Amino acid sequence: MSERNARLLQGIARDAPLLEIGPSFNPVAPRSEGWQVTIVDHATQEELVRKYAGGAVDTSRIEAVDHVWAGGPLHAVVPAERHGHYAAMIACHVIEHLPDLIGFLRSAERLLDPDRGVLLLAVPDKRLCFDFFRPPSTTGQFVVAHRAGRGLHSPRALFDHVAYSATDGGRAGWGRAQLAELRLEHTLEQAVEQMELAEAGQGYIDCHGWQFTPASFELLVLEFGELGLTDWRIDWVEPRPAVEFFARLVRGRERFASPAVREARRLDLLRRMVLEQREQIELLLGPSSQSAPPVVPPGQEGDRLGAIEAKLRHLQEAQLPAIAAELGATRAALAPVQGLLEELRPVGAAMTAMLPVRRAIARMRGRI
Numbered sequence: 001m002s003e004r005n006a007r008l009l010q011g012i013a014r015d016a017p018l019l020e021i022g023p024s025f026n027p028v029a030p031r032s033e034g035w036q037v038t039i040v041d042h043a044t045q046e047e048l049v050r051k052y053a054g055g056a057v058d059t060s061r062i063e064a065v066d067h068v069w070a071g072g073p074l075h076a077v078v079p080a081e082r083h084g085h086y087a088a089m090i091a092c093h094v095i096e097h098l099p100d101l102i103g104f105l106r107s108a109e110r111l112l113d114p115d116r117g118v119l120l121l122a123v124p125d126k127r128l129c130f131d132f133f134r135p136p137s138t139t140g141q142f143v144v145a146h147r148a149g150r151g152l153h154s155p156r157a158l159f160d161h162v163a164y165s166a167t168d169g170g171r172a173g174w175g176r177a178q179l180a181e182l183r184l185e186h187t188l189e190q191a192v193e194q195m196e197l198a199e200a201g202q203g204y205i206d207c208h209g210w211q212f213t214p215a216s217f218e219l220l221v222l223e224f225g226e227l228g229l230t231d232w233r234i235d236w237v238e239p240r241p242a243v244e245f246f247a248r249l250v251r252g253r254e255r256f257a258s259p260a261v262r263e264a265r266r267l268d269l270l271r272r273m274v275l276e277q278r279e280q281i282e283l284l285l286g287p288s289s290q291s292a293p294p295v296v297p298p299g300q301e302g303d304r305l306g307a308i309e310a311k312l313r314h315l316q317e318a319q320l321p322a323i324a325a326e327l328g329a330t331r332a333a334l335a336p337v338q339g340l341l342e343e344l345r346p347v348g349a350a351m352t353a354m355l356p357v358r359r360a361i362a363r364m365r366g367r368i
Contacts, residue, residue, distance in 0.1 A: 001033060007238075008090070008120050008246055016087035019111060021074070022094045024048060025057045028120075029090060032063070038086070040077060041065045071151050071204070074107035086112050092122035093244070096208045099153050102146035105230040109251070119232065119249040126211035127280040128243040129173040130185070133164040134208075136216035136273060139223040146229070153209045155198040161207035163191035173243035179283050214245045215272035222269070225253025226262065 001009075005028045012018070018029050018037040025048070029035035041048065049059045067077045075083060089108050098104050108119050126134060145154070153161075168174050169181040198205060212220075214237045224230040235248040256262035 004240070005029070008092075008122060009088075012088050012118075012120075017085055019078075019086045019089045021069075021089065021091040022097075023063070023090075023092070025052055025059060025062050026092070027061065027063060028092055028122075030061070030063060038066045038078075038082075039063060040067045040069050040074070042069060044068060074104055075110045078111055083110050084112070084114055084117075087116060088112070088118050088120055090120045093124060095121060096124055096210050096212065097206060099150040099209060100146050101142050101210065102224060102229050103149075105224065105232055109231055112251075114251060117251065118235070121247040121249070122240075122244050123212050123217060123247060124173075124208070124243055125213055125239070125245050127213060127276065127283065128175050130165045130167060131208055131211045132166050132182070132280070134160060134211045136213050137210040137220075139220055139227075142210075142220065142224070143227070143229070152204055153198065153207055155195040157209040158198045158205055158207050159191045159195040161209070162186045162194045163188060174283075175242050176283065178286065182284075212245075213273060213276045214239055214247075215269050215276055217245075217247060219266065219269040219273070221249065222254055222265065 008028055012029075014034050015036055018035060019040065020027060020029055020037050021040050022042065023030075023039060024041060027037070027039070029037045031037055043051065043065070045062055045064050048062045048065070052059050052062070069077045089112055091104075095101055095104065105119075108117075111117075112119065124131065126132065126136060163184075163186065165185045166182055167185055168179050168183075194205065194207075218234050218237055221230070221232055221234050225233060231251055231253050232249040233252055233254040235250045236246075237248075238246045240246060254265075256265065
């Protein structure tokens, strides 16, 4: 098993019931390695083999597909008696293709074990691949798509996917390598053609409908939970060396001690998104003398120091602002008490000044 797959499956027992969505020719938990996995994909095994035959992929790795998902809610293609059964659901480079991400997350809640089920995602980082020129998607965009019950990508998404898709030196993904030969892959006219196909109702047309960075994804999950749309929270998010980041989600949305703490957390994630843009700029222009130290992905073999540094960064960047906000709220609540103490301060001083007199009176009483 590759280090990548081992990290994504860390803590998952090989005999646990798994559900892998869209593994195609690159399964994370293949049956051939003993994983107890149910496979959902957009086509049958035979259709996938024909699709990729003659290409640069190993079609022998394409495994039998248990359920074909060609539209509608994900949970509807899995027999009802298997709902709530799975210990983990794996989706690698899938969520950016889904017209309704919120619907997918809600289906995951129904399919996974409510107590121990985890959602394991590998997500393209838009800064490190052909989505370079597109901004991170926002909660509002996902909410609109979900309320519309969208099963197809919007004309806008298809236009943007074509109009702003880029390569660097022929590479569709470049990781954290310096950029040197960026170019747009399509013309505006081609983008309009794709948009018009969507407007004409030509069925599902695949594209990257959404863009993510690690911080933007954390913000989405937080806000989905606060809006009552999903019941997931981030267990961890990990940048990877290539073009993706990993995310592990567990049940039970994030809870906050007060609205002030929640807003501080949202603000912190938005700030982190801006800092992520600085990293993207450095890929284009080169690192500056003011650059922050590079992120060391945690969880790699022998990299315990990197994991500790990542945890410390999280405490500094995420927890301290929230704690400060809570302290501010507590300070405001204690303000009336502090005012009363200030009023009583002269009385206390007067009582302190009377102590010698009271002691003298007590001594006199003792002599009588």
